[in-house]
Amino acid sequence: MGKTIHRFAMLWAAGVLLLGGCGGAKETATNSEGSGGQGGKEKTYHIGVTQIVEHPSLDAARKGFQQALKDKGLSVEYDVQIAQGDQSNNQTIANNFVSDGVDLIFANSTPSAQAALNATKDIPIVFTSVTDPVGAQLVQSMEKPGGNVTGTTDTHPEAIPKTVQFIDKYIKGNRVGMVYNAGEQNSVAQIEQVKKAMQGTDLQVVSASVSTSAEVKQATESLVGKVDCLYIITDNTVVSALESVIQVANEHDIPLFVGELDSVKRGGFAAYGFDYYDIGYEAGEMAAQILQDGKKPADLPVQYPQKLKLVINKKAAQEMGIKLNPEWDSIAEYIE
Numbered sequence: 001m002g003k004t005i006h007r008f009a010m011l012w013a014a015g016v017l018l019l020g021g022c023g024g025a026k027e028t029a030t031n032s033e034g035s036g037g038q039g040g041k042e043k044t045y046h047i048g049v050t051q052i053v054e055h056p057s058l059d060a061a062r063k064g065f066q067q068a069l070k071d072k073g074l075s076v077e078y079d080v081q082i083a084q085g086d087q088s089n090n091q092t093i094a095n096n097f098v099s100d101g102v103d104l105i106f107a108n109s110t111p112s113a114q115a116a117l118n119a120t121k122d123i124p125i126v127f128t129s130v131t132d133p134v135g136a137q138l139v140q141s142m143e144k145p146g147g148n149v150t151g152t153t154d155t156h157p158e159a160i161p162k163t164v165q166f167i168d169k170y171i172k173g174n175r176v177g178m179v180y181n182a183g184e185q186n187s188v189a190q191i192e193q194v195k196k197a198m199q200g201t202d203l204q205v206v207s208a209s210v211s212t213s214a215e216v217k218q219a220t221e222s223l224v225g226k227v228d229c230l231y232i233i234t235d236n237t238v239v240s241a242l243e244s245v246i247q248v249a250n251e252h253d254i255p256l257f258v259g260e261l262d263s264v265k266r267g268g269f270a271a272y273g274f275d276y277y278d279i280g281y282e283a284g285e286m287a288a289q290i291l292q293d294g295k296k297p298a299d300l301p302v303q304y305p306q307k308l309k310l311v312i313n314k315k316a317a318q319e320m321g322i323k324l325n326p327e328w329d330s331i332a333e334y335i336e
Helices: 002-031 056-071 087-100 110-119 159-170 185-198 213-221 242-251 261-266 276-293 314-319 326-330
Strands: 044-051 075-082 104-108 125-130 149-153 175-181 204-210 229-232 256-258 270-273 309-313 332-335
Touching (some): 044 056, 056 075, 056 261, 075 087, 104 110, 104 276, 110 125, 110 149, 110 185, 125 276, 149 276, 159 185, 159 229, 159 270, 175 213, 204 213, 213 242, 242 256, 242 261, 309 314
Parallel strands (some): 044 075, 044 104, 104 125, 175 204, 175 229, 309 332
Antiparallel strands (some): 270 309
């Protein structure tokens, strides 16, 4: 009987070693998705990524966020969910992340961040591509967010005023057409900022509202003959269908100003903007502080974009019948 017990103990010990080896291999494989995994012992974080729609700016922000965490050496498993512009999908995604018990939610857009906050007051939320965090009731203030939310805004304080100044100085006429989704709080806030920046000029906003991307072309066409230029802010619904706006602008020789640089690359005439990759990266650095260093979102101030530049698309200018002004050479970067 003693020999039987001894043999059983040996088999049990071998089984423990085998199971331990499988667990280590699994952790090591997961760590390969991050950088800096140490012998399969590093914690793997689970991050839910919620994004209202897919378009180049939001996609760039997401890539920047992931790269920052990789550069910080964190091992991360991502669950990336796109709401396809549907608010009910947006809330379902957030609720599912809470049910799954993710370590952090990365909310890429104002509607995504609002849905995440509505779903949880406990799980840390880091946002980016949010225009007015205070107005959207995500944070108490930019300096002291409070609660479980912080992140980076896609509003540079000088972007809208500088765009309005450029239109006022260089574009003939005073009617500025704006297509936006009145259901997006970030868009409503930007429209108000544009109107405020127009004070003291003879510029005026002529607007058309949409609720889905399918309505964007028709709304833009409704402004033809009523406006002297178009200005598309960082409205997720409209930007996701920007090609239809560009088509109308090209066909009718209407200068098209946009709210971010990716839209210039897609065919907009000009924008004062910054790279969304950068604000996503900055948001990723904040997430690393929360996950790795134990910082609380409440104590991390919301960050503004660090760089602002004017970019003009030469090909778009030609398509829209815009003659390039030599004065722009010293203030703008050109792309073909």
